[in-house]
Amino acid sequence: MYKKVLKFLFILIDVITVSLWLIYIINQHNNIIAANEFDLTNNYAQLGFPKYQENNVDYFKQLQVIQKTSDQLKIPFLKRTYYLGSGINYEHYNYNKHIQNVLFEVSDLDNTALKNNFNVDFHNGNTYSTIRTSTTSHHLKKYSNINFTVKQISFTEPPKSREGIFFIQTQDISLIQKYIRKLRLNYNHAFKTSYKLKDFQPTPIYSVSDDLSLESDNIKTMAETMVIFQIVFFIIYIFSFIYDIGIYKLLGFNSFRILKEIMLPELLIGSLLPLTGGIIYELLERETSIIWDSVSLLLLIALLELVFTYGLVTLLQYIPTNRLIIKQSYARKLFEVSFISKGLLLIFLLSTALPLANTEFQILKNLSHPQTSTYSKYVNFYPNMQGYNEELSPMRLTKIEQKYLYPKLENDGSLFIDTSQIITSNPYYQRSVDINTNYLRFNPLYNLSNEKITINQNEHRSIILLPQKNMKYRSRISNYFVDKLKLRPHFVIIKNNQYIFDTQGRKKNNYAYINVFTRKNVSKDVILDIFTGDADDTIKIPKKGRSPKQIYRHYLSILEKYNLRDNLPQIIRSDQSRKADLANIFSEVYVDIFVIIISFVMFIMILAIMMSLYFSVYGRTFTIKQTLGMSTFRSMLNYWLLWLLQIILVIVVLSVFIQKITDPPVYLLFITAIFIDFIVSLLTIHLFSRKAVGRFLNE
Structure with missing residues (x-):
């Protein structure tokens, strides 16, 4: 029965690990495409202006100056307007809305270099957007969490925003300098000003990676954590089959055939299930370009798993067969080291839940420091x-x-x-x-x-x-x-x-x-x-x-x-600032809710799996102590000692290598993790202890 549970856990862990890496690959693919669509550095040069226009009349006058200059030099231009926020509806402000909209307004869609960014042939008079609206002529495929709209620039319709950055479609230095000189003359003539060339130098802008808020890398952190946990699990898995390995060795099986008997079917099932789901998703989304990446990832993970376990089995071949068959316990010390090291895995895993820890900290902070009424007759922007x-x-x-x-x-x-x-x-x-x-x-x-x-x-x-x-x-x-x-x-x-x-x-x-x-x-x-x-x-x-x-x-x-x-x-009441602050912090949790839920599920799963492995290693000893009348606590005293050693190791690592354990959010996350670990330990002890006693008494 225990070996069946181990095989099931093998498949489950493999499915989760491969799935996380597939999700990460898809996210990265989408992020790269979205960043490429946004990035204009390959074909455009940024313009600068002496001042920002304070009304639409002056804005359109500036627009006409740019159009006149572009017509004179036969150089197309565009305006990129990028919005990042939660909207501007002050009457019904929603903290949970996270909007990223990019608007390209182009002087000549027929000849725009944006077609290289989107792989789309644009045409004047049409509107292209990832958002389906009544004014959208053509739909653009959406990647990542950013919406794009491409349309011809208007000299009559009020702009989405007077803010935004203008670019000209050239990277020829001499043409850029000539354009700026001509732009200065046209601008000063239109506005009756006397600005110098230096006033038209572009202001530095954020890099694409800093400007865009793309999909989180937390999935990668979880995938890396699962790889580490999988290594630990494989070691324990192989040593749990040490008796079988001894028998197969006695029968003359080589290392590869032994692996085939104890884990190859499970490895294939655990790898092929998520791969099949990933390929179906990629076909439905018409993302055929990353199917080979997915297959390559599967082959790499499977190969690494085989090489690692093959190495372990080969090492066991050097142990005398009689010592393998008598079930000498090589797994006990290995489990103890693995269990203590479990805390390090949980550090990486729980780091993805820091937004939740920040929320927890703010709630406790608000409870300990109630809102004062000092500014009850005042409001402020937030x-x-x-x-x-x-x-x-x-x-x-x-x-x-x-x-x-x-x-x-x-x-x-x-x-x-x-x-x-x-x-x-x-x-x-x-x-x-x-x-x-x-x-x-x-x-x-x-x-x-x-x-x-x-x-x-x-x-x-x-x-x-x-x-x-x-x-x-x-x-x-x-x-x-x-x-x-x-x-x-x-x-x-x-x-x-x-x-x-x-x-x-x-x-x-x-x-x-x-x-x-x-x-x-x-x-x-x-x-x-x-x-x-x-x-x-x-x-x-x-x-x-x-x-x-x-x-x-x-x-x-x-x-x-x-x-x-x-x-x-928006404006909030100053005596309700704590409430508004919490709403804003909860919105950060809302953005990462999928990752946080996965982190929590994986956290519970790792705890339960380690407890199951504990009873597989110490089940016989635990049963003997129980039959002798010892209490459950005394029977599992070695478990609680390992549990304390794990906590000490986590404290040392957090304090020395990562960040101070006294940082409030980290401290709260640590305390919460310990509490959950303790509760899960009690529940799984109650669940597994009876089964362990029954199993070993029947042997």
Whole structure:
């Protein structure tokens, strides 16, 4: 019976291992095709412009400038617009939506080099898309998790977004330089400007691999884990048939014939089942180009399995036959090493479930630190998305937000509070808090005369509120401002130990000084840490009796004008930031839910298989102890010792080689894994112990 179970497990493990590698090959194939469709570096050169257009009129004027330049030099152009986010529906924002849309708007579809990317002959007047809509003339096959649309550029229809990157269809350096010179002349003439050539240099953009969010590599991690586990299982499997090997050796069988008797049918079944399913899927999806890759993978895995097990059986040939036949236990020590090493396999496997661990950590964090009501009358933007931004210039977006959106928010009474510096490892005198003048009305601070501090919005000087106890740091702080920021601060001495509220509404007084920003003293060189992407953002907008949707609608025009709607897609109540943060974190789990479920199933399966192998190795000893009246715990004392040694090994590996076990998500994942392992051990002991006793008593 035990050997039948082993053979079944052999097939099951082989099916899972081969299936995971097949899924990985298909995912990689799709990712490569999607990346090639997106990548324009082989046939196109990027254009740059002095400024981003703030309205459709100027956008179309810029478009006409590009068209005029292309007509003059007979060089086609296109615009690539790439969106990454969860949509811009602020009224019904869905954290679980993960959208990747690429739009190619082409000047001349008949002659576009995009046909090399998609292997499609494009024609003017048609729309090609992976999304089936009423306006789609031709359907493109979708690869990976990205949607593509290719159409002719329009000079009348409002653009999907004024953001995006323009490319010209040439890589000839002389033509590119000539195009840019001509583009500058046409642009300055159309807009009545005097920009120089350097203003038309393209901004660096993300590489294709960094820009696209392709299918996860977690499947590969699981496949690699299963290979390691399969090696361990094969060793135990061969040693479990050591008596049979001795008999076959006595009968004169060679190593290959022994393998044929004990594992070849199982190997063929375990390999052919997933291969057949994979080939059927590839035929249905018309992906015949990777069928040979799948077959090659199967042959490689099967060959490696045969070589490995053939080597083991050949080594056993050197053991005297009489020692094989008397069932001398070579498997016991091997099992002990394998069981202790099981923890290392679980580390790789559980690493794919880190999004779940992050969610678990946030839930516990929220339970231990309840949401405060400090900012119950305020709202803030959340989350902060990449949206249509492809350029490697995060400061550009921050500067736009600070220059155009922040003044409007501040004028409406919004608070700015940044306490991030007080938790850094910087010298104490540099641990500051940044606030605006509105914050002083929300949470008044007092000078040494016990008077409320008021700062005029038109104050040009840098204002520093310095607690009396920190007067000794005054010169250091002043020198820091002069040397680093080229500013000479004005100090206002305040009473000691006055609390300020951080972004989460918690009281803090461990600051060295408070830096107050006014409308006039925020220079272009000073970048405020605004719109951080945290649920507890540094900007708090007053509700004034309005709902978050009404407030977002109030700012919608300025968001659209400066292309910020895709980056700041919704507004949440500040006193519900924890709830919003959890919803966003759960969305990460939702993306990887398939991988997480597979990881969990494999985790349970490995635990159960190792327990089954334990009883195959120690079943006789366990039965004897049970018949002598020992308790189940005492009968399995060696198991629990192995279990503890496994945990110690995992702690050492995590602490020394991977990452600190004290990192909260890793710590929670580790504790959860131990708990599951313990529960599964108890259940499988209860299940297998009775069968083990019955089996060995009947022998």
